[in-house]
Amino acid sequence: QKEVEQNSGPLSVPEGAIASLNCTYSDRVSQSFFWYRQYSGKSPELIMSIYSNGDKEDGRFTAQLNKASQYVSLLIRDSQPSDSATYLCAVNPNDYKLSFGAGTTVTVRA
Amino acid sequence: DAGVTQSPTHLIKTRGQHVTLRCSPISGHKSVSWYQQVLGQGPQFIFQYYEKEERGRGNFPDRFSARQFPNYSSELNVNALLLGDSALYLCASSLGTGAGEQYFGPGTRLTVT
Numbered sequence: 001q002k003e004v005e006q007n008s009g010p011l012s013v014p015e016g017a018i019a020s021l022n023c024t025y026s027d028r029v030s031q032s033f034f035w036y037r038q039y040s041g042k043s044p045e046l047i048m049s050i051y052s053n054g055d056k057e058d059g060r061f062t063a064q065l066n067k068a069s070q071y072v073s074l075l076i077r078d079s080q081p082s083d084s085a086t087y088l089c090a091v092n093p094n095d096y097k098l099s100f101g102a103g104t105t106v107t108v109r110a
Numbered sequence: 111d112a113g114v115t116q117s118p119t120h121l122i123k124t125r126g127q128h129v130t131l132r133c134s135p136i137s138g139h140k141s142v143s144w145y146q147q148v149l150g151q152g153p154q155f156i157f158q159y160y161e162k163e164e165r166g167r168g169n170f171p172d173r174f175s176a177r178q179f180p181n182y183s184s185e186l187n188v189n190a191l192l193l194g195d196s197a198l199y200l201c202a203s204s205l206g207t208g209a210g211e212q213y214f215g216p217g218t219r220l221t222v223t
Contacts, residue, residue: 036214
């Protein structure tokens with residue numbers, strides 16, 4: 001079983017719609033959860049971090065965490081063409097490393 | 111403030127050679143982590159260093175080694191390069207110990223021929 005699994009893409013959404021990205025993790029002791037955005041040919045950029053159950057909103061992004069279900073999600077509202085990228089879910093199974101999913105590629109079509 | 115810097119940007123090496131990659135963390139950050147990312151996959155953890163001490167190592171062979179200097183910059187060394195070592199090598203810095211928010215540098219693209 002992979003440590004972090006993300007729904008396979010690619011995900012294509014029209015401009016202005018909501019993009020919904022899902023992630024599950026296997027290690028129950030994980031306490032910190034992150035979403036990174038990675039444009040093609042670039043390095044990952046941290047866009048959201050979440051540590052407790054519930055929702056966390058930052059601009060057009062909302063992260064949701066459910067530790068009981070070992071599930072993290074990211075919603076992108078009012079999707080823009082500039083949101084077209086690969087989104088990586090990251091989890092810390094211990095106190096020194098991040099484990100990443102393979103990523104979900106999002107394409108926002110005008 | 112300057113972000114994480116890495117050098118070189120691109121590198122082409124031959125099988126069997128050795129390579130050294132360099133990273134400078136964000137000013138004030140004391141922890142540096144190294145990751146390997148191959149095409150189509152998420153980054154894979156290689157090492158984390160904090161205050162010059164290795165705090166964790168991923169599932170990589172002993173050909174991979176690293177160190178951190180008193181100014182918190184870091185080097186990743188890979189010996190006896192294999193074709194499979196071709197990847198994007200990412201350095202991430204974080205404020206303190208633990209696996210909190212990590213900020214990535216631009217990466218070094220290594221190609222082994």
